[in-house]
Amino acid sequence: MRVPMTWLREYVALPTDVTARELASRLTLAGLEVETVDELGADLTGPIVFGRVLEIEELTGFKKPIRFCRVDVGDANGTGEPQEIVCGARNFAEGDLVVVSLPGAELPGGFKIGARKTYGRMSAGMICSATELGLWEDHSGIVVLPEGFGEIGADAIEALELREDVLDIAVTPDRGYALSMRGVARDVAALYGVDLHDPAEIEVVEPTGPGHPAEIADTGLADRLVLRGATGFDPEAPTPLWMMRRLHQSGVRPVSLAVDVTNYVMLELGQPLHAWDRDRLDGTVTVRAAKPGEKLETLDHVRRSLDADDIVIADASGAQAIAGVMGGLDTEIGLSSSAVLVEAAHFEPRHIARASRRHQLSSEASRRFERGIDSRMQVVAATRAVELLAELGGASVEAAYTHLDHSSAPTTITVRAGHAGAVAGVDYPEGTTEKWLRAIGCAVASEGDVLTVTPPSWRPDLTDPNDLAEEVIRFEGYENIPSIGFKGMGRGLTEGQRLRRAVGRALAETGHHEVLTYPFVGERDLDGLQLKADDPRRVSMRLANPLNDEEPLLRTTLLPGMFKTLVRNVGRGLTDVALFEMGSIYLPRAGASRAPLLPVDRAPSAEELALIDAALPEQPRHVGVVLSGAAERAGWWGPGREAVWADAIQAARDVARVAGVELEIEASQQAPWHPGRCAALYVRVAGERLAVGHAGELHPRTVKAFGLPERTAAMEVDLDRIERARTKVVAPEVSAYPVATQDVALVVDESVPVGRIRSALVEGAGELLESVRLFDVYTGEQVGEGRKSVAFALRFRAGDRTLTAEEAGAARDAAVALATERTGAVLRG
Template identity: 50%
Template sequence: MRVPVSWLTENLETKDKFTPDQIADAFVRVGLEVEDVTPLGPVTGPVVVGRVAEIEELKEFKKPIRYCMVEVIEADDHDETMGPRMRGIICGATNFTEGDLVVVALPGAVLPGGFEITKRRTYGHDSDGMICSARELGLGDEHSGILVLPSGEAGAGDDAVELLGLDETVIELAITPDRGYAFSIRGLARELACAFNIDYRDHAAIDVPEPEGDAYPVKVEDSEDCLRFVVRRITGVDPTSPTPWWLRQRLMLAGIRSISLAVDVTNYVMLEMGQPMHAFDTPSIKGTMVVRRAEKGEKLTTLDDVERELDPDDIVIADDTGPISLAGVMGGASTEVRSDSTDILLEAASWNPTQILRSVRRHKLPSEASKRFERRVDTNIAPMALERAARLLRDHADGSIQPGRTDVGGVTPMPMVAMPIGLPDQVAGVRYPSGATVRRLQQIGCKAEVVTGEDGQPLVIAHPPTWRPDLAEPADLVEEVLRLEGYDSIPTALPPAPPGTGLTASQRRRRAVGRALAEAGYIEVIPFPFVSPTVWDALGLPHDDNRRRTITVLNPLEADRSELATTLLPSLLDALTRNVSRGMRDVALFHIGQVTLPKSQRIPVPAVAVDGRPKDGEIAALHAALPQQPVHTAVVLAGNRERAGWWGPGQQATWSDAVRAAEIVAEAAGLALTVQAAELPPWHPGRCAQLLVGDLAVGYAGELHPKVIDALGLPKRTCAMELKLDSLPLVDRRPAPAPSPYPPVLLDVALVVDESVPVAEVATTLHNGGGELLEDIHLFDVFTGEQVGEGKRSLAYSLRFRAPDRTLTVEEATAARDAAVAAAASRYGAALRS
């Protein structure tokens, strides 16, 4: 939220002057996050108000260009008296007419960004200054036209720097979801008053007259989602009345565009009090206003001129013609306040935050109003906000406030909270001054008193105000006392760490696996943990595949990603796609994380009290109700495994690299994998390997199916591997390697086998047949052709023999090699290639 410093300080009951930095520091002290402190300008030199006397349209150019004669009053060069003077200025904006008051930067002025104004010749005329927009003056981002000032509030020759408040400073804060009350000047001023220990002026403390009947007929059908609905009617509004400059300026500095007086007033009161409002054109409403759920098939054209198909879960305000507003989000175009509206119906309501949040995400339509409703709006403030807005329209648009007020619903009372008076001291480890707890709770609006509890100890009984629904238990009150007393007063002594066993075996294995993959060139990512229901079709999974059995999130962060993933691949492939779309061509990513596997039967989650530690049986019941969440590790590869350069062409990543990634994981876990051919979507049937530890299948690796690659928009030949890390046996103690100091004997062997025989199984057979002397085996060539026969292939292996206690002779190595070849011949019919 962006707030001008002057707007904040005028609500503080003090004669002290606080600098913007002092105010920002005060916000930080009470726990609010300050994102930026931005002084306007600087603007130097002559910047004055001018009156447009004459406009000449220059039609010989492709874009609109106007030569304007602007009347300014400035010192005469000869006698230094003030007098009117006409200046010719080129301008491309078209949102002003003759007689309008504009802001003129004269030659010699310097605008924000170091933009110096000089007299120059352009478009065939001498331009003697510049007519400024709000953005050029640093007032906001509005740049659709130049800044037109209301007549009567300024005159030609006035100092624009002083008039526009260009010496203002804007503070931008990040308001967390639990502090909806701070999304207003009223709430922020209260926080400042607490920080400075002074009083503040509450704009909501106004007299609201008793209503004389209803302002307009209203029916609320959904009282669970509409907590309160209040309307007030103003007639005889002058639609030509301009928005006062002070109000426009504050809206601009807060980042809100000025539209019309009626709309600007509702936005201003929303910023001031935190109560969003909507202004209806009363004659456009047909019949009774009804608050209800939308019906299937209903549509609404919102104020942004977009026709939206409503969902039965949406809350709408409707009349006899159908929906006229998407409640808490945006009004409808059919009842908007127009340039000729004289009869206005102001509405202020309180809505269920969860309901508004779902509608915003469903329609992708965030607004300033919905931001506040999502954080819960004070149900008590609606009548005061309407009264404030009605009086502004009466004072600045000659409106007549009608005596009736419709008020459906009521104030949601806050439950009482009891807390031991010494609990803040106990939690913080600080002895606070006597009375500090009660005083701080009263500062935030609580009605607090001290009573004696049943055990004879003093208790603080706090009645939270309606704008603080987050104060529900003693810990919340403790937090308020601690933050207002100052977190910096809490000592920073760390508690002694008790001796323990350190990381568990599974934690050590997880770190070892991540380190090994990173050392192999993979980049770790933490992708989005939720997936779309349509991703399973893109992956080509059969309808009876267990990976389609997922758990759906009731309130997902993204409406189209509502399922908890049963595999790491969808999110990891999504991360790969984003990297490729940003120019990366050679990508190798990995992720170690949990997947969620639903149980065959759903077990209800038991309710557990929070006033103490749950019992062992309750903890066991909670664990039994949770789905299984085993840890998996997965990698995805695309592009070249080895980059191209002056040394030669790159080497494309293949299915074997995905298998090697699995072997890296197994080696880090102290295990050996067995690899065999398999078929499983989304992998290519002929390039998919099943990974086993003993007889236990723990994962798959290989190249993805071409249809999957096309469906997900992946690079060609994308490869992937996924391994069930929690299924690997834990190896608690690994023997230290004992390298032999004796030299090896290197021998090569080429075997001819059927093409159907897996290479990995041949290597395993050779290793077993070679015995303990065979230290390493490596495949370095595969050959097919007429020389080896049809349906055959030649596999060339490099064998390394070594004895741990002596120098191995060639005869011993040759005998071990022959034993290895004999084993392959016996099992697969392998023959030495001649």
């Protein structure tokens, strides 16, 4: 809603020193967010004066008609002589009163006026159009003013209101009353404690008889309808400049007097109106639901198929308007319309909202109807409109008019006087609630601490005690609610929270960047992962109302979202990327039923909560990593290296290390990884070996499907399972005795995983083993084809003594013996 300050001041006795920006700040704090304050004409400077055209000489020999004019501007030019101006407009004549910008003036947009020679004549100034002055959009010619509008040579800036501050208010759906000057003025008057001149307080006389025949077929669609007629209207009567100016400032395009009057009253009072050419109506005007297959050509020249949910206003020949949205073309006010019928109604808001969206027609009228309008403003608005048609268009107002009223009695709300303070946590002084509720138009009756409140007809959003509390709090000032720190007895972070934070820090410290991706995927993503038809990751939950029709499934793996993020970064020039994400995946429960729809008027029962829990999917928390490009950049410090499958496995090791869990790694085959460069990851829980994820280089077909860089590596592990494998952490004993190191080189078949050899060495070495480290893998002629040599460094240490060579050797031999038994290893000489 755009609110010109001069128009607002006609209804509110604001102090003269209150600026538009100060008012904007106060309104925003009170819940009416002012997005901008437009300072119209702020870049405009004079001299801009009234002038009278004395002579017009038509210049010929040019591609377009040109006129050389002599204009009387009085003494404004310093000489008193007529001003000579070249002009191309054709819509004015000698003797017309016009607006002249003299040399030295600057028009909106930084357009400076000077004297220059053009078309063979000296032109000193400009005869201005409405667009050039910023009055309204009109490219048909210059502004011709009515006689007596201004004195010759007088300043035109103030008289034409070329400078104006306009508040642009973002009206929320619950505050439909603020889509009118009347509604905003009431809030402003309450905020500043000044008098309000209500524009709705006009004299409305009872009808002398029935007006145009009308009926409401279904009172559930509309409960009030008013039809007021005006005859003898001059369809060629111009809209006055002040009205056109205000409409333009409010964001409404001037059209014609009849249409402009209805728009002006709508902006003023908040009641949308429609003006009909009564001579083109056929019989009784009926408010009803649209019939199946009914069609209507609306004012935008589109023929629309109506829905049975649409409210229409019809005559004997059929629908003539989509009620509250847009009128029909057949009954449009035209250049020959002299009998005008003004319609004002109160429609059911939800029908209007659905019709507006269904037909993709968001009009100024529909915006107001769907938010809720004053249910008792129809007679006032229609009367105001026909009186303006009489005043400005020479019409005669008919004393007889139609008023159908099926409205119900206003509802009351019972609330305690201290309820607003209890909601805000502030002890408001006694009488505060009554003061503000009366200021916004409520009728308040008190009985002790209990108030019986009747909201005004223009506030349909006030329906319960909390609505009333909000009104009190916003006028008292949200900014005056003190900030109170939480004083609860916090227990700190859970073990799971600590683990997740530690994992995030560990991955960030090793060069990975955290991302958060949408948990939605599509069948195309699962195909890109090369998942088989029976892969459990294809069993996913489908959203009933997805954000994107191509991604209707909840993810069962983190990888697709991370792949897309990697591609987006690479596409923007970041070739060396290491990403990680921690988040839930969603695994449907076998045989789970749909969750019940819960009522909103009570808390769910224990049975309903159990049904909801049973319908929810399992949501284990996973950690994923994706790597591409250089793991270490080249420079003077070294050649650098590319990220490979081993880096993805190392990321999994880092996650396990932070959790204090030993990770077992084996070669494996699992989509979407490369069959020969994929590792399965395991932990042990109560002696049971548990799979927690996979890591390695991605399959080339997956790389191609997602558009990833070649040799991209990835890792995904189940963090919940890793957390289950955690045991009580025992601080290590630090021995002061020296370490004994024994190196072991074993030759095994090339297919034997190194991890299996390592596990056997650890188990065989016993309690004296402090650590084991792989330091060499060799394949070649010396060990034979299909064989490999793996070398480990075993460190032995006792906590109470220095180990002898015999003890260290015995432990080494025991480790080798068990490795030989389990893997077929041979000690290399």
